[in-house]
Amino acid sequence: MEQTPAPVWSVDPRTGERREQVATEATPRAVDEAVRAAHAARGALSDATVRAAFLRTAATLLDEDAARVVETADAETALGPVRLTGELARTTGQLRAFADAVDEGSYLDVRIDRADPSLSPPRPDLRRYKVPLGVSAVYAASNFPLAFSVPGGDTASALAAGCPVVVKAHPGHPATSELCASLLRRAAALAGLPAGVLAVVHGFGAGLELIGHPLVAAAGFTGSVRGGRALFDAAAARPVPIPFHGELGSLNPVVVTPAAAAERAGEIGRGLAGSVTLGVGQFCVKPGLVLVPEGPDGDRLTGALAEALGGTGPGVLLDRRIRENFLAGVGERAALPGVAAPVAAGPGGEHSVGAGYLSVAAGRLLTGGAYDLLLEECFGPVTVVVRYADPGEAASVLGRLPGNLSATLQLSAAEAEGAGGPAAELIRQVTEVAGRVVVNGWPTGVVVAPAQHHGGPYPAATSHSTSVGGAAIERWLRPVAYQSVPDALLPVELREANPRGLPRRVTGK
């Protein structure tokens, strides 16, 4: 006898009240059906023109229904209409950018080496491009109910690559997930594609079923270290392991040089407060550890930080579990001997939290043990200011950091101008532990652009691909070479006449 599937509720984080029952958790059978339907839809996605049209129509439908999408997402996430309107624009922009990438075709990395019998050994005709991996599982994030959820970058890039997608919805915004899925499926129908190209499943168990399903060929994930690592392990332990592109956690260190603190203490303190509290601190690239020099310039910086944080009203976190984890995480860190809480992050009202920061001397971080907790991400509006005595101590702290999505340097005007010297060495040091290096800016605000990289050494990411920007499409593809295959039998992308006008590298050029 099967159990009755558990109901999936949409909850208002501003009140903690249930809004509506959106769905039920997917049973193993329902997951299997979704994956099989997706698998059957692979052939339909093989036409690049159809895929591009599908992605553009999806963007159009999302834009046309913007009011409802933003209202639904706001009711479930409390992120506010301004932020969500911007996030929707980012999301539809991503869908269109991937449609353009499909048309342009350089992601196929077409390479052609024509036969050359004069070589030793003689070379046969070889032509290589990339083919889609198959059904892709996408695990949606809590903090971007659109841009890293059902219609987000993983879905858009996988569909662009020609991979049907089954999304494991985040429990924090099930109604938004279902609404977006219905719009994407409508777009699929308008493009002449079967509904199976995109499915949404709900529930923790469904997520585990999905990663173990033999027809699932790849996975993308944005979330916590604990959840992501469990899924990564499951993906690796399969009889046939699959790539797991997970974004798990990041401290996003900031280094403020003494010269920068002397020059711009107030500006840096205020900028830091803005970056830490943006979206109530719920960004993967929130600066979570800030190396500030000891002494009066550093004190001015923390003074400005304290003032700006104090002027920030309480904010509502995405859901109750995240709020509980935030309060527990701050409490645990503040309880460490030598850790001060000059502006205490904590409960705002019954459903909100106030922003704050912790402060600790760099030496503590070099002792390991309980202080390693300070080297773990604490999701929400808090950051850890680490006061260092000299550049050597700052470098020692950097050397203890796990991998990060970003690392930020605050440099003086002179340091930013000068090649060589301490700034160049800092760039080298943080490159070792980060996927993106920012100078005199803030890591929040990850623009969608061809040169973007949103990833980094573990646990920032479990693979070396990016989840933002054009290169994200690479995670859903594998190369295939064709040797001595007659032109008429070649995939159209590899034919001598190049009917699609694709960029190609011929004999390595």
Add this chain to the structure above:
Amino acid sequence: MEQTPAPVWSVDPRTGERREQVATEATPRAVDEAVRAAHAARGALSDATVRAAFLRTAATLLDEDAARVVETADAETALGPVRLTGELARTTGQLRAFADAVDEGSYLDVRIDRADPSLSPPRPDLRRYKVPLGVSAVYAASNFPLAFSVPGGDTASALAAGCPVVVKAHPGHPATSELCASLLRRAAALAGLPAGVLAVVHGFGAGLELIGHPLVAAAGFTGSVRGGRALFDAAAARPVPIPFHGELGSLNPVVVTPAAAAERAGEIGRGLAGSVTLGVGQFCVKPGLVLVPEGPDGDRLTGALAEALGGTGPGVLLDRRIRENFLAGVGERAALPGVAAPVAAGPGGEHSVGAGYLSVAAGRLLTGGAYDLLLEECFGPVTVVVRYADPGEAASVLGRLPGNLSATLQLSAAEAEGAGGPAAELIRQVTEVAGRVVVNGWPTGVVVAPAQHHGGPYPAATSHSTSVGGAAIERWLRPVAYQSVPDALLPVELREANPRGLPRRVTGK
């Protein structure tokens, strides 16, 4: 008290006798020292000009010492001077090709998006390229003592990427490994590089130490499914998982259409025998499963195969363990009910084996159970001929295959000319299960070329990269983006003036 390290012997497979003691197995401490020395050498490898010179000098030194290298390798592997001379040329050609790739620089995938404040949201200056991962562990193969061993493709591509390498030597050719390592280290010294850029360790335990070492950042492997999977699992289970690029096993299916059999039965049978026995069947891409139509044309094909195999003299396998596994593997398969051995592979002399083939009706392969053994690679000079009644039955067998490095189609002249139709459908089917598709040729002979792909769905490979051809360099790199970094502080590869003249994609173009 530490145990005395076990001696490592060079053994002549033609006689089974020990030639000399080459080294001792590496203790955990020795592995740690090798990895630390490699880690310390990373900075020295950061100069592209030096790396390219190193690789070219290594090629020169190997070529200059060709007689000794070939003689040593032959004495340990019995592969013969002709084959080994060719393999050495391939190996030094690879080293030079990767030096050229370093100079050319497109592997860095430089992308530049200049700042554009007119966009919404405004875009900061973003520049992305790829940086080396760090110390790379290379697990050498038995069957290519040069091209997939110490001086082989994994080592060459990792060094080209800027990664120091620690090779876990294959026990079948330790003297060749030490000789090549000494030449590579001499080349390093001539290029002004520390010896730590390349180390060789011996022993099973050393291989496990290596994959678990915190400073090892990536691994390449060519070998068996069992050994490769154990290392893959260890790489994934680390506190910080690392990419494991393993080539584990491949059946390399061949499909002979009825029309091709009617047209070229004798030629195909003889060609198959040649491909199966090349290098005494010890190629990763040896055709191990051949779909041949039932009926007289297929009978003529197997007749020609039998005649050609019967005319092949016994061959010496790489080492005793491989010989034992081959004989056991053939015996186990031949013992399955319904499996015939028209030409029985088996012991040749005391140290050699004779080539042969097994035959089975396609229907048996569709029953699963014990017959799944026929879907596993059997390393050595044997292949399994599967007789099929109709295209549907052949397609069903293809649908049961695990992933492969290659798949080969033997088509008639008319089928090879015609788009659409059964040949196009066969191309589609085998693309699903292979990394390289060959038409009217044989999979053995993997040329080194930019468009080559030597990989494929699991267990052919554990990642979607290639171990042969220019793209192999990608396995040792990760992207990093630089945001708003002043020109003087940027890595030279990303500076506006482009002093190295690197190919770059600016604003996606």
